[in-house]
Amino acid sequence: RKEVEQDPGPFNVPEGATVAFNCTYSNSASQSFFWYRQDCRKEPKLLMSVYSSGNEDGRFTAQLNRASQYISLLIRDSKLSDSATYLCVVNRNAGNMLTFGGGTRLMVKP
Amino acid sequence: ETGVTQTPRHLVMGMTNKKSLKCEQHLGHNAMYWYKQSAKKPLELMFVYNFKEQTENNSVPSRFSPECPNSSHLFLHLHTLQPEDSALYLCASSQDDIRHSPLHFGNGTRLTVT
Numbered sequence: 672r673k674e675v676e677q678d679p680g681p682f683n684v685p686e687g688a689t690v691a692f693n694c695t696y697s698n699s700a701s702q703s704f705f706w707y708r709q710d711c712r713k714e715p716k717l718l719m720s721v722y723s724s725g726n727e728d729g730r731f732t733a734q735l736n737r738a739s740q741y742i743s744l745l746i747r748d749s750k751l752s753d754s755a756t757y758l759c760v761v762n763r764n765a766g767n768m769l770t771f772g773g774g775t776r777l778m779v780k781p
Numbered sequence: 782e783t784g785v786t787q788t789p790r791h792l793v794m795g796m797t798n799k800k801s802l803k804c805e806q807h808l809g810h811n812a813m814y815w816y817k818q819s820a821k822k823p824l825e826l827m828f829v830y831n832f833k834e835q836t837e838n839n840s841v842p843s844r845f846s847p848e849c850p851n852s853s854h855l856f857l858h859l860h861t862l863q864p865e866d867s868a869l870y871l872c873a874s875s876q877d878d879i880r881h882s883p884l885h886f887g888n889g890t891r892l893t894v895t
Contacts, residue, residue, distance in 0.1 A: 675823070703879065714871060715824070717883035758824070762879055768837055769879060771824040 672697050674773035675761050676722075683778050688749045694759030695740045703762035704735055706744050709753045709774065715758055746769045749779045784808045787887035788870050794862065795895055802857040802871030802890045812875045813855040814884065815847060819868040830855060831877055862894045 677694045684690050694703075704721035719726065721733040721742050732745040742759055759772035785806045794800050806813065815827040829837035830849040844866075846858040855872055869889045876882035 673823075705883070707884075714886035714888055715884075716886070720883075767885065768826055768829065768839075770826070773821075773823040 673772075674698060674763070675759055676720075677759050677775045679773055679775060680760075681721045681776040681778050683780060684749055685780055686712055686751060688779075689747045690749055690777060691743055691744065691745045691756055692759075692777075694772055694775075696740050696742070696763075696770075698761070698763045699737075699740060701740075701761045701763045704733075704742050705760040705762075706731075706733060706742075707760055707767075707771075709757040709758055710755045715771075718757070735780045746777075749777075751779050751781065753777060754779045757767075778779040783809075784885045785872060785874055785887035787870075787890050789849070789890055790888065791891045791893075793893045793895060794859070796862060796864070799858070799860040801859065802872075804855040804857075804869055804887055806853055806855075806872075806874040806887075808885060810874035810882070810885070811852050811877050812879070813849060813852070814873040814875075815845075815855065815857050816871040816873060816886075817868050818871060818889070823852055824871070827857075861869075861891075862892075864894050867892055867894045 706718040707715040708718045709715040721735045725734045730747045734743045756774040756776045758774045788803045813830045817825045826839045827841045828847045833849050848856040871889045872887040873884040
């Protein structure tokens with residue numbers, strides 16, 4: 672089983688739609704969780720951290736379910752500029768080793 | 782100046798060549814990383830340096846040799862590579878505690894081994 676698993680997509684949605692991605696992780700000792708965004712042929716950039724109580728940043732909401740070992744990202748009112756690959760990232764120990772999922776590709780259409 | 786700068790952007794090398802990738806960060810971070818991104822595969826961590834000391838080597842073959850002369854510079858020396866080593870090599874930096882400091886990536890070096 673992969674350490675961090677994501678549905679690769681692509682998710683094709685119209686502008687204004689709400690879309691949700693899930694991510695599962697295998698190591699129950701994982702401590703920190705993040706969503707990164709990677710545009711085509713660009714480097715990944717942090718979108719948001721994921722906190723145990725869930726957190727929101729504008730149109731983006733992240734949730735963590737430790738019991739089921741999954742993380743979710745909800746995007747409301749999708750924009751064309753949201754088209755990208757969304758990477759689920761987990762820090763599995765106290766060191767600086769981040770494990771990346773394979774990414775979920777989102778395409779927002781007019 | 783951009784935060785994390787990598788050179789060259791593109792590199793084509795033969796299997797017998799020796800080349801080096803360079804990374805420089807202007808963010809005052811004390812941790813630096815090399816990641817490999819192959820087509821249709823997740824980003825793979827290769828090496829981590831904290832305060833110039835290598836703290837992680839993620840079972841990387843010895844044909845990849847990192848060097849961190851100071852907290853701002855990181856090199857990846859390449860020799861006798863294989864075609865399957867063709868990939869995008871990304872450098873990143875962060876403060877020493879990854880839980881509170883995101884990774885800042887460079888633009889990457891796209892490497893082709895012929």
